[in-house]
Amino acid sequence: MRNFLRFNGIAVVLTLFLCIGQSAYGDTGYELWLNYKPVTDQKLLQSYMDYCKNIHFADSRYDKAIRDELDIALDKMLGVSVVEADKGEASIRMKIVRQKKLGQEGYHISSRDGRLTIEANGDAGLLYGTYHLIRLMQCGESLDDVDITEVPKIDFRDLNHWDNLSGSIERGYAGRSLWKWDELPDKIDPRYRDYARANASIGINGTVLNNVNASSKMLDREYLEKVAALADIFREYNIKVYLSANFAAPMKMSSTPNDAKRGGGVGQLDTADPMDPEVQQWWKDKADEIYELIPDFGGFLVKANSEGMPGPQDYKRTHADGANMLAKALKPHGGIVMWRTFVYNDTSVDPDRVKRAYKEFKPFDGQFDDNVILQTKNGPLDFHPSEPVLPIFGGMEHTPLQPELQITQEYLGQSTYLVYLVPMWRKFFDFDTWCKGEGSTVAKIAEGKVFKQKFTAIAGVANTGDDENWTRHHFAQANWYAFGRLAWDPMTDTEQITREWIKSTWTTDSAAVKVIEEMMMPTWECFVASQSPYGLGFTTRPQDHYTAGFKSRVNKEWKVNATGIGSDRTTAGTDYVSQYLEPNRSIFNNIDSCPEYLLLTFHFAPWDHVMKSGATLRSAFFDGLKKTMQVNARNRELWSRVKSAIDPERYEDVIERLDKEARDARKFYEEADSFFREASK
Numbered sequence: 119m120r121n122f123l124r125f126n127g128i129a130v131v132l133t134l135f136l137c138i139g140q141s142a143y144g145d146t147g148y149e150l151w152l153n154y155k156p157v158t159d160q161k162l163l164q165s166y167m168d169y170c171k172n173i174h175f176a177d178s179r180y181d182k183a184i185r186d187e188l189d190i191a192l193d194k195m196l197g198v199s200v201v202e203a204d205k206g207e208a209s210i211r212m213k214i215v216r217q218k219k220l221g222q223e224g225y226h227i228s229s230r231d232g233r234l235t236i237e238a239n240g241d242a243g244l245l246y247g248t249y250h251l252i253r254l255m256q257c258g259e260s261l262d263d264v265d266i267t268e269v270p271k272i273d274f275r276d277l278n279h280w281d282n283l284s285g286s287i288e289r290g291y292a293g294r295s296l297w298k299w300d301e302l303p304d305k306i307d308p309r310y311r312d313y314a315r316a317n318a319s320i321g322i323n324g325t326v327l328n329n330v331n332a333s334s335k336m337l338d339r340e341y342l343e344k345v346a347a348l349a350d351i352f353r354e355y356n357i358k359v360y361l362s363a364n365f366a367a368p369m370k371m372s373s374t375p376n377d378a379k380r381g382g383g384v385g386q387l388d389t390a391d392p393m394d395p396e397v398q399q400w401w402k403d404k405a406d407e408i409y410e411l412i413p414d415f416g417g418f419l420v421k422a423n424s425e426g427m428p429g430p431q432d433y434k435r436t437h438a439d440g441a442n443m444l445a446k447a448l449k450p451h452g453g454i455v456m457w458r459t460f461v462y463n464d465t466s467v468d469p470d471r472v473k474r475a476y477k478e479f480k481p482f483d484g485q486f487d488d489n490v491i492l493q494t495k496n497g498p499l500d501f502h503p504s505e506p507v508l509p510i511f512g513g514m515e516h517t518p519l520q521p522e523l524q525i526t527q528e529y530l531g532q533s534t535y536l537v538y539l540v541p542m543w544r545k546f547f548d549f550d551t552w553c554k555g556e557g558s559t560v561a562k563i564a565e566g567k568v569f570k571q572k573f574t575a576i577a578g579v580a581n582t583g584d585d586e587n588w589t590r591h592h593f594a595q596a597n598w599y600a601f602g603r604l605a606w607d608p609m610t611d612t613e614q615i616t617r618e619w620i621k622s623t624w625t626t627d628s629a630a631v632k633v634i635e636e637m638m639m640p641t642w643e644c645f646v647a648s649q650s651p652y653g654l655g656f657t658t659r660p661q662d663h664y665t666a667g668f669k670s671r672v673n674k675e676w677k678v679n680a681t682g683i684g685s686d687r688t689t690a691g692t693d694y695v696s697q698y699l700e701p702n703r704s705i706f707n708n709i710d711s712c713p714e715y716l717l718l719t720f721h722f723a724p725w726d727h728v729m730k731s732g733a734t735l736r737s738a739f740f741d742g743l744k745k746t747m748q749v750n751a752r753n754r755e756l757w758s759r760v761k762s763a764i765d766p767e768r769y770e771d772v773i774e775r776l777d778k779e780a781r782d783a784r785k786f787y788e789e790a791d792s793f794f795r796e797a798s799k
């Protein structure tokens with residue numbers, strides 16, 4: 119007994135030494151949430167070691183990925199290696215079972231009498247089940263008597279990279295592109311595999327590698343071979359590769375200045391008219407060529423007739439004509455077209471920009487081929503801090519819709535501000551469109567539960583770059599993580615996601631977990647109050663979408679004067695409200711029932727309008743402008759409280775970010791306060 123105690127004592131000291139040692143030698147953030155820390159709770163450690171004594175693999179397509187991950191995780195967390203065993207003896211058994219309800223990616227984890235089983239109907243389920251098991255251990259959960267069934271609610275869960283072939287990233291704030299095009303396909307950066315591991319661990323199963331403002335060159339043979347090399351790695355983690363396609367790619371000359379800038383056409387034709395048989399053939403041949411190199415290629419993402427990109431309207435054809443032509447080329451191979459609804463340039467459609475996308479697409483509802491999905495941003499404007507849900511959700515009944523969320527914080531403080539996006543995404547998913555009566559939420563539409571559709575999909579515009587920690591701000595990793603978890607199941611509990619991320623990224627110390635959660639939760643609401651209060655819209659400079667730019671936005675995007683502030687989009691104004699179904703239309707139309715977070719999107723509200731708190735809009739508005747500074751100061755203090763639980767390197771990095779945020783937030787505040795005081799007299 120004494121010997122045992124002594125041995126255990128040494129083990130604890132050793133473990134602690136290892137922990138401290140690890141911190142001292144630097145935790146850069148590279149590991150993301152796959153930051154496997156030694157388990158220090160001796161009881162849990164013993165129990166995990168018992169469960170992980172030996173493993174029976176199921177001979178699945180993902181065995182190598184599963185084994186590699188367990189090798190790293192068990193070694194770092196428990197100090198043991200993977201030992202294989204026969205089915206009958208193994209303490210962890212992986213099993214393929216015929217259970218249709220688990221689909222191709224779902225899994226069931228159960229344990230009894232000290233043995234644990236991961237069952238799946240499709241091979242990928244074992245991969246996801248393994249990551250779930252590891253997460254349970256990272257979060258310090260007991261493995262006794264578990265009974266967990268998970269099936270993804272959305273089929274295609276994609277990241278969209280706005281990465282250019284030059285290596286720059288549109289709206290990227292964490293360095294250069296992860297894809298080293300000049301080195302590929304010969305040199306494979308080990309980081310590609312780590313990227314795939316991170317994504318697989320949160321259920322992401324697709325990646326669009328290049329910017330929606332796509333260069334035609336991306337479809338060149340030379341580049342397709344590079345793409346194929348990436349696809350070979352990602353495939354091992356159940357991740358499909360997709361490409362953004364330039365609609366004018368079949369042309370030998372670029373058709374727009376934008377395309378010319380990006381390298382011009384790759385084809386031989388003089389037109390990209392989707393009704394031209396030669397153009398149709400060109401795309402069929404291109405699809406054949408791609409699938410020959412990448413047999414499981416996912417399909418195309420297309421930004422057409424938007425912000426200078428070419429599209430079918432250049433030939434007096436419709437969005438449906440364009441999308442269906444591409445869909446026909448991909449169909450024999452099982453590929454899909456993700457056609458974006460982010461269009462607003464044609465002012466003749468409607469003087470109010472927010473109304474244009476709905477008006478352009480609604481007439482084509484039901485006219486798209488069954489392998490087309492309309493990829494639609496959450497709001498009608500453009501990834502602003504606070505927007506209503508774009509009424510295409512609920513407005514189109516015969517066309518599948520793919521929500522597009524932005525993980526990169528283009529209008530949300532980029533990689534300087536700590537802004538946790540889950541509260542915003544929660545509002546989006548919970549919004550009731552009423553399209554099939556009460557309860558027709560965006561989450562249900564995204565899950566394909568409201569309308570009949572063949573497949574479902576969701577996209578998040580990535581915030582990754584080649585910075586050591588991937589996202590520059592360590593806390594921005596949380597938004598990537600949370601996107602994946604919500605893409606798997608949009609109804610996943612916010613608190614659960616947040617705590618999982620904190621525990622697997624930072625620490626399992628329960629006091630520290632609480633403090634970090636407290637830091638994250640109010641950040642979005644504060645940011646909105648300070649930078650785009652009550653859904654006001656554009657407030658930043660067009661050049662950077664970051665610094666205060668009120669002068670260039672006022673009277674274009676919204677109005678302000680001594681009487682009030684906002685935009686009148688009621689039935690008496692631009693009538694945007696009428697794109698919503700009842701009762702939303704009436705709720706938004708009436709200033710007293712309009713939700714306050716959207717007050718200035720729908721109303722030109724008088725300064726003396728009384729808010730729910732009893733305060734006037736004027737005082738709430740001006741008080742709100744200070745909120746980011748206040749939360750920042752509070753976060754600086756909260757962060758100092760967790761110092762002992764955090765490795766010094768990342769601790770200091772976060773301080774540096776918080777300090778920069780403090781400076782920039784003050785500057786923004788001063789400009790906002792002075793501008794609105796002057797404007798409101």
Ligand code: GCU
Pocket residue numbers: 288289330331421425460500528
């Ligand atoms: C925003 C963003 C652009 C991007 C566009 C899009 O306007 O600022 O950089 O290209 O959205 O989503 O297509």
